[in-house]
Amino acid sequence: AQSVTQLGSHVSVSEGALVLLRCNYSSSVPPYLFWYVQYPNQGLQLLLKYTTGATLVKGINGFEAEFKKSETSFHLTKPSAHMSDAAEYFCAVISKGFQKLVFGTGTRLLVSP
Amino acid sequence: KAGVTQTPRYLIKTRGQQVTLSCSPISGHRSVSWYQQTPGQGLQFLFEYFSETQRNKGNFPGRFSGRQFSNSRSEMNVSTLELGDSALYLCASSFGSGGDQETQYFGPGTRLLVL
Numbered sequence: 001a002q003s004v005t006q007l008g009s010h011v012s013v014s015e016g017a018l019v020l021l022r023c024n025y026s027s028s029v030p031p032y033l034f035w036y037v038q039y040p041n042q043g044l045q046l047l048l049k050y051t052t053g054a055t056l057v058k059g060i061n062g063f064e065a066e067f068k069k070s071e072t073s074f075h076l077t078k079p080s081a082h083m084s085d086a087a088e089y090f091c092a093v094i095s096k097g098f099q100k101l102v103f104g105t106g107t108r109l110l111v112s113p
Numbered sequence: 114k115a116g117v118t119q120t121p122r123y124l125i126k127t128r129g130q131q132v133t134l135s136c137s138p139i140s141g142h143r144s145v146s147w148y149q150q151t152p153g154q155g156l157q158f159l160f161e162y163f164s165e166t167q168r169n170k171g172n173f174p175g176r177f178s179g180r181q182f183s184n185s186r187s188e189m190n191v192s193t194l195e196l197g198d199s200a201l202y203l204c205a206s207s208f209g210s211g212g213d214q215e216t217q218y219f220g221p222g223t224r225l226l227v228l
Contacts, residue, residue, distance in 0.1 A: 036219070043117075043203055043219040051213040090156065099146055099209065100169050101217060103156040 002027045002093050006104035014112050019063075019078040021107045023091030026072065033074040034092045034101070035065055044090065050074065061085070086111045115140065117206050117220035125226045131192040134223045136204030138185050144168075144209025145187035146217060147179060150201040159202075162187050163209045191225075199227045 007022040025031055032051045036044040048059025055067040065076045074091060091104040118137045126132050138145050146169075147159040158171040162181035179189045185206075191198055201224050205217035 032213075032215070034216075041224075043119075043221045044205075046216060046218065049216060051215075094215075098169065098211065099144055099161040099163070099207065099215075099217070100158045100171070101146070101148070101156075101205075102158070105155050 002031065002095060002102045004091050004093050004102055004104035006089075006091050006107050008107055009105065010108045010110065012110040012112065013081045015083055016080050019076070019081045019085065019109065021076040021089050021091075021109065023065075023074045023076065023104060024072050025074060025091075025093045027093055027095065029095055031093045031095065033065075033067060034094070035059065035063070035074075035076050036090045036092060038088045038090065038106075040087075047076070047089075081109075081111050083111050083113065085109060117204060117218055119202075119204050119220040119223050121223060122221065123224050123226075125228065126194050127228050128194055128196060130194050131190065132194060132225060134189045134191075134202055134204075134225075136187045136189070136206075136220060138187070138204075138206030139218055142206035142208055142218075143185050144207045145181055145185065146205045146207075147187070147189050148203045148205065149173075150203060150222070151199075156203075159189070168209075194227045196227050199225060201225075 003026045005024045034049045035047040050067045058064045092101045144163045146161040161169040165181045181187045201222045203222045204220045207217045
C-alpha cells in the first residue's frame with residue numbers, strides 16, 4: 001500500500017527565508033508524486049508533480065521539489081518565502097494507472113514579516 | 114477553460130437527512146473523483162467515476178454513493194447523515210487515462226455541516 005509522511009504539521013519562516021517542507025513516501029511501484037496547496041476556504045491547487053524524467057521539478061509561484069528515490073523523498077522548497085505563501089501544503093502519491101490520490105496529513109506554512 | 118465547479122458551496126443538514134452534492138468537471142475530462150476532508154482524518158478518497166462507471170472505491174460505508182452522467186458531471190449522495198459526516202467534500206477531475214500527463218484538478222469544495 002502507498003503512504004505519504006509529511007514531517008511537521010506546522011512550519012514557521014520569516015518573509016524572505018528559505019521554505020523547506022518535507023515529504024517521504026512509501027510505494028511498491030514507481031510513484032507519481034504531487035504537491036498541492038490549499039488556501040483557507042478553498043480547494044486544492046496543484047503546485048507541481050513528478051511522473052518520470054527529470055528529478056528536479058519546478059512548479060508555480062517559485063516552488064520546486066526534487067524526487068530522490070534512494071531517500072524515498074519529495075521535499076518542497078522555495079528560496080524566498082512571501083507572505084502570500086502562507087497556506088496548507090499537501091504531498092500526495094498515486095500509482096500509474098490508478099486514480100486514487102493518497103495524501104499526507106498536510107503542513108501549515110506560517111510566514112511572519 | 115473553466116475549472117471544476119461544485120454546488121452548493123455550503124450546506125447545513127440535520128442528522129438522519131440525506132444530501133446530494135454536485136460536481137461539474139473540466140471540459141474534456143472523463144474522470145471524477147471525490148474526497149472527504151476533515152480535521153481528524155485528513156483527505157480521504159471516497160470513489161472515482163469514469164465514463165459513468167465507478168472505477169475505484171475507498172473505505173467508506175454504503176451510505177456514501179455516487180453516480181456520473183453522460184456529460185461527465187457527477188453527483189455524490191450521503192444518506193442518513195451522521196454528525197461525523199461534517200466535512201469539506203472535494204471533487205477532482207482528470208482525463209482518466211492514468212498516463213504520465215494525468216493530473217487531478219480540484220474544485221472549491223462543498224462544506225457540509227451536520228447538526
